[in-house]
Amino acid sequence: MEEWYPEILLRTQVIDKRIPDSRGFYGYPPYGSRMLVLLEDLFIGELERTGHDPIRTPTVIPESLLQIEKEHAEGFAPEVWVITEGRDRKPLNILKVLRPTGETLIYSLFHYWIRSHADLPLKTYERRPSFRAEPDNAIQPFLRSHEFYWIESHDAFSSYEEAVQQVREDMGIFEKIIWNKLAIPFMLFKRPEWDKFAGADYTCAYDTPLDDGKVLQIGTTHNLGQRFAKAFDVTYQSEENIEKHVCQTCFGPGIGRITGALVLIHGDDQGLVLPPAVAPTQVVVIPIPMKGKDEEVLAFSYEVHDMLKSRIRVRIDLTDNTPGFKYYLWEERGVPLRIEIGPREVEKQQVLIIDRLHQMKETVSKDDLVETVPKLLDKFTNILQDRARDRFRIAEVRSLDEIKKKLSEKVHLLIAPFCDDEECIEFLKDEYNLKVRGIPLFTKGEKNIKECEENYRIKDESTPCIVCEKRPAKRNVYMARQY
Amino acid sequence: MEEWYPEILLRTQVIDKRIPDSRGFYGYPPYGSRMLVLLEDLFIGELERTGHDPIRTPTVIPESLLQIEKEHAEGFAPEVWVITEGRDRKPLNILKVLRPTGETLIYSLFHYWIRSHADLPLKTYERRPSFRAEPDNAIQPFLRSHEFYWIESHDAFSSYEEAVQQVREDMGIFEKIIWNKLAIPFMLFKRPEWDKFAGADYTCAYDTPLDDGKVLQIGTTHNLGQRFAKAFDVTYQSEENIEKHVCQTCFGPGIGRITGALVLIHGDDQGLVLPPAVAPTQVVVIPIPMKGKDEEVLAFSYEVHDMLKSRIRVRIDLTDNTPGFKYYLWEERGVPLRIEIGPREVEKQQVLIIDRLHQMKETVSKDDLVETVPKLLDKFTNILQDRARDRFRIAEVRSLDEIKKKLSEKVHLLIAPFCDDEECIEFLKDEYNLKVRGIPLFTKGEKNIKECEENYRIKDESTPCIVCEKRPAKRNVYMARQY
Numbered sequence: 001m002e003e004w005y006p007e008i009l010l011r012t013q014v015i016d017k018r019i020p021d022s023r024g025f026y027g028y029p030p031y032g033s034r035m036l037v038l039l040e041d042l043f044i045g046e047l048e049r050t051g052h053d054p055i056r057t058p059t060v061i062p063e064s065l066l067q068i069e070k071e072h073a074e075g076f077a078p079e080v081w082v083i084t085e086g087r088d089r090k091p092l093n094i095l096k097v098l099r100p101t102g103e104t105l106i107y108s109l110f111h112y113w114i115r116s117h118a119d120l121p122l123k124t125y126e127r128r129p130s131f132r133a134e135p136d137n138a139i140q141p142f143l144r145s146h147e148f149y150w151i152e153s154h155d156a157f158s159s160y161e162e163a164v165q166q167v168r169e170d171m172g173i174f175e176k177i178i179w180n181k182l183a184i185p186f187m188l189f190k191r192p193e194w195d196k197f198a199g200a201d202y203t204c205a206y207d208t209p210l211d212d213g214k215v216l217q218i219g220t221t222h223n224l225g226q227r228f229a230k231a232f233d234v235t236y237q238s239e240e241n242i243e244k245h246v247c248q249t250c251f252g253p254g255i256g257r258i259t260g261a262l263v264l265i266h267g268d269d270q271g272l273v274l275p276p277a278v279a280p281t282q283v284v285v286i287p288i289p290m291k292g293k294d295e296e297v298l299a300f301s302y303e304v305h306d307m308l309k310s311r312i313r314v315r316i317d318l319t320d321n322t323p324g325f326k327y328y329l330w331e332e333r334g335v336p337l338r339i340e341i342g343p344r345e346v347e348k349q350q351v352l353i354i355d356r357l358h359q360m361k362e363t364v365s366k367d368d369l370v371e372t373v374p375k376l377l378d379k380f381t382n383i384l385q386d387r388a389r390d391r392f393r394i395a396e397v398r399s400l401d402e403i404k405k406k407l408s409e410k411v412h413l414l415i416a417p418f419c420d421d422e423e424c425i426e427f428l429k430d431e432y433n434l435k436v437r438g439i440p441l442f443t444k445g446e447k448n449i450k451e452c453e454e455n456y457r458i459k460d461e462s463t464p465c466i467v468c469e470k471r472p473a474k475r476n477v478y479m480a481r482q483y
Numbered sequence: 484m485e486e487w488y489p490e491i492l493l494r495t496q497v498i499d500k501r502i503p504d505s506r507g508f509y510g511y512p513p514y515g516s517r518m519l520v521l522l523e524d525l526f527i528g529e530l531e532r533t534g535h536d537p538i539r540t541p542t543v544i545p546e547s548l549l550q551i552e553k554e555h556a557e558g559f560a561p562e563v564w565v566i567t568e569g570r571d572r573k574p575l576n577i578l579k580v581l582r583p584t585g586e587t588l589i590y591s592l593f594h595y596w597i598r599s600h601a602d603l604p605l606k607t608y609e610r611r612p613s614f615r616a617e618p619d620n621a622i623q624p625f626l627r628s629h630e631f632y633w634i635e636s637h638d639a640f641s642s643y644e645e646a647v648q649q650v651r652e653d654m655g656i657f658e659k660i661i662w663n664k665l666a667i668p669f670m671l672f673k674r675p676e677w678d679k680f681a682g683a684d685y686t687c688a689y690d691t692p693l694d695d696g697k698v699l700q701i702g703t704t705h706n707l708g709q710r711f712a713k714a715f716d717v718t719y720q721s722e723e724n725i726e727k728h729v730c731q732t733c734f735g736p737g738i739g740r741i742t743g744a745l746v747l748i749h750g751d752d753q754g755l756v757l758p759p760a761v762a763p764t765q766v767v768v769i770p771i772p773m774k775g776k777d778e779e780v781l782a783f784s785y786e787v788h789d790m791l792k793s794r795i796r797v798r799i800d801l802t803d804n805t806p807g808f809k810y811y812l813w814e815e816r817g818v819p820l821r822i823e824i825g826p827r828e829v830e831k832q833q834v835l836i837i838d839r840l841h842q843m844k845e846t847v848s849k850d851d852l853v854e855t856v857p858k859l860l861d862k863f864t865n866i867l868q869d870r871a872r873d874r875f876r877i878a879e880v881r882s883l884d885e886i887k888k889k890l891s892e893k894v895h896l897l898i899a900p901f902c903d904d905e906e907c908i909e910f911l912k913d914e915y916n917l918k919v920r921g922i923p924l925f926t927k928g929e930k931n932i933k934e935c936e937e938n939y940r941i942k943d944e945s946t947p948c949i950v951c952e953k954r955p956a957k958r959n960v961y962m963a964r965q966y
Contacts (some may be wrong), residue, residue: 002793013596015594016592016596018591018592018595019540019545019548019588019591019592020545020547020548021540021545021547021548021577022541022548023541024543025543026539026541027538027541027588027589027592028537028538028539028540029538029596030536030537030538030607032536032539033536033537033538033539034536036539053513053516053517054513054516054517054520055510055511055512055513055516056510056511056515056516056519056632057502057510057511058502058505058508058509058510058630059542059581059612059614059630060505060508060564060581060629060630062502062503062504062505062616064503064504065503065504065505070833077572078570078571078572079570081543081566081568081569082566082568082569082572083564083565083566083567083581084565084566084567084568085564085565085567086564086565086616087561087562087616087617087618087619088616089560089561090559094504096564098542098543098566105502105510106510108501108502108503109499109501109502109510109512112499112501113496113512118802124513129542131543133569133570133571134570135570145542147541147542147543149539174801197697242570255680257869273623319601330685422574482782
């Protein structure tokens with residue numbers, strides 16, 4: 001992790017770790033909270049557009065309920081915060097835990113909410129924090145914390161095909177927000193069997209590349225099949241009056257992790273660089289006063305501010321600071337565009353617009369402002385995309401030596417033939433801190449997941465596993481170091 | 484509590500108590516969640532308009548931090564859920580509690596966020612659930628639960644006058660939403676000293692009248708003065724370079740309680756009656772098919788639906804149910820307006836609009852629809868206001884016998900001379916389950932709280948307290964039974 005990361009987050013008022021005795025529990029000042037809200041609203045907008053409705057379920061799960069789906073309970077057992085005392089500090093008969101995720105709560109309600117085929121599909125989302133008791137040394141703002149913000153979307157369908165289709169829909173939402181709006185590069189992987197979500201049929205996960213060569217998982221879609229439906233008896237009466245179990249998916253964009261990723265990916269030595277879509281301030285207006293002309297500069301600055309405010313998030317910096325200090329401050333905060341207004345601009349009824357990365361410097365006349373500024377914001381997003389497009393460093397490797405070499409070059413993804421044996425999984429982890437991320441989904445025009453798997457399957461038995469060099473490799477997998 | 488209350492909430496899919504081992508922790512299906520979101524968004528809109536920014540702080544408070552403000556810690560001690568175990572179920576050194584309210588967390592951060600007079604006023608809000616371990620027998624959906632939704636707004640100012648002014652601003656927000664949009668009658672009281680928020684200078688609280696004669700507190704504004712600022716060292720450098728403590732207020736509209744109140748106040752034997760501002764569906768279109776005319780009825784219904792959908796929350800009921808059943812269903816759900824469309828309406832290119840309370844029955848031509856429907860929704864809000872306007876039953880009483888009599892008549896508020904002595908406070912509580920709600924604020928054109936207090940102060944010493952009949956009464960206070 002770059003050293004500047006926690007420091008810049010604190011200095012730019014994005015996240016604050018200074019609550020006493022609260023390591024891993026963060027506060028978010030207005031600037032950071034606004035970013036989180038804007039990001040959540042992007043996802044909620046897409047979820048609503050695709051037919052999802054809000055639901056709310058408790059922060060607290062009785063331990064008894066967590067235990068109903070066995071794999072799931074075992075998966076989360078070490079990570080839960082346990083509530084043992086209630087009113088008047090009396091010990092509880094049934095312990096409660098802070099929810100690590102919502103499946104058990106939500107599906108105990110889906111059991112009641114779904115009766116007939118007419119209730120399906122049921123598509124829902126919940127905007128909320130969740131809780132994992134993480135190892136102390138793993139704590140990093142946004143990347144890993146005891147309380148984290150995400151959106152949980154839980155869907156139920158009458159057919160497995162619809163569930164599979166939902167995975168594609170979620171992927172479309174991710175693409176639309178994470179790449180199109182935030183310029184964060186990502187790849188979607190089908191995780192290997194041994195790394196899937198506890199209780200799922202299979203897990204698809206979104207990885208993004210960080211500078212130090214590690215990847216960060218910023219979201220997941222799980223195809224849960226019918227395992228939870230059977231555990232929680234979530235059934236519906238089909239059109240033929242047959243009682244059937246639903247098929248389920250859940251989608252979890254990691255709001256905190258995405259925010260961390262965009263800081264790490266777009267930020268530079270001057271501080272944050274924010275995509276306009278989540279920038280609390282998209283444009284800052286900076287008056288540059290000059291003796292005898294102060295009033296007209298200020299009046300014109302206000303005029304410009306007021307012209308823009310109904311369409312974009314604009315603010316005007318009226319502090320006593322020098323213009324240079326103001327440039328520095330708002331660049332550090334990552335504001336995409338700044339508008340400079342001095343006496344010359346007043347006279348010519350125009351403004352000077354400069355972007356956070358100093359790749360644009362435009363003189364725009366007052367009459368064109370309202371039309372031009374949104375276009376410049378879009379252009380700024382495109383600049384971010386151009387800078388981020390090729391960030392994934394990927395290499396095919398054929399030997400352990402090559403793995404070592406590529407890792408030292410901070411290559412994110414290593415493609416190698418692998419036998420899937422536990423011994424080899426452990427070796428990679430112990431020796432290189434390397435994990436199998438699975439196989440990429442839908443990068444070669446595949447129509448379904450089976451086709452994707454087929455594309456990475458190794459047919460001839462003569463290719464050995466890169467690790468043990470004795471067992472035949474089953475597939476070409478992607479490996480990476482991860483947060 | 485009316486018996487129909489929990490039942491109708493479950494049947495109309497507003498709130499669901501059927502999560503196992505989770506008494507007092509509720510799930511909210513899409514219909515109820517949408518109501519909560521709409522209500523929260525009303526408040527957030529007003530808070531943003533008045534210069535508040537979002538913040539986020541943890542769900543979990545270290546016990547050590549809760550204890551910093553002594554009165555506050557004592558007030559909440561019996562009500563906290565206690566987390567004693569963390570990762571791998573290891574016991575915690577410093578216990579954690581689920582936050583009953585955010586003051587201690589937020590002010591430990593305000594300590595850092597506020598440096599100079601330029602940082603003030605700092606006006607913030609947080610949309611979140613909070614937690615109180617309530618007595619088991621007090622649990623009621625929305626009215627009292629272990630986890631409840633609210634918005635916490637925390638403000639800091641450089642002067643006490645601004646803090647007092649904020650109390651008025653909060654009151655304006657409440658009026659605008661609770662009465663103007665939701666048609667919920669309320670009165671604002673300054674609570675007596677012994678019933679103020681733990682740690683506040685004084686507490687103003689909003690009470691609303693329920694049918695059974697009890698009142699329900701649905702929100703509070705506390706003027707915190709400088710007590711928390713001193714406990715948490717929240718200071719600023721004044722313009723004269725002097726280190727000063729800030730003055731603070733906090734405002735907490737009870738999102739859950741307001742929702743419960745509007746169900747109880749507006750609902751009737753047919754079910755919910757929802758104010759348009761928070762109705763998930765404001766208008767339902769019901770096609771009334773007739774042999775041979777089905778297609779044109781359906782086509783016209785869709786047309787009407789599509790005309791309205793960009794301006795209001797409209798849905799069309801296309802189920803196989805009979806029109807009569809549909810009327811029943813959507814009336815139970817409280818939908819303000821229903822549009823009926825049969826062959827005659829198609830022919831005349833008009834619709835029939837009927838409101839949930841059957842006080843309007845309008846024939847509206849297609850061309851006027853887009854303009855007329857929003858007006859009818861406003862009119863429906865006015866109808867609700869007319870029904871609710873005189874719901875507060877208030878009586879002046881002069882003896883304990885009169886108290887008894889008026890309580891049996893389900894009078895909400897009793898005005899009586901009172902000595903403020905603990906003995907009399909206890910007597911009222913033990914004998915009649917009656918609590919002093921304080922004195923009403925700003926009902927007689929008062930300019931400030933002092934004037935309000937003056938208006939209820941008893942000047943002559945010959946008026947005895949209504950309870951003990953020996954000590955002179957200090958003030959005329961309002962008393963009520965409460966949830």
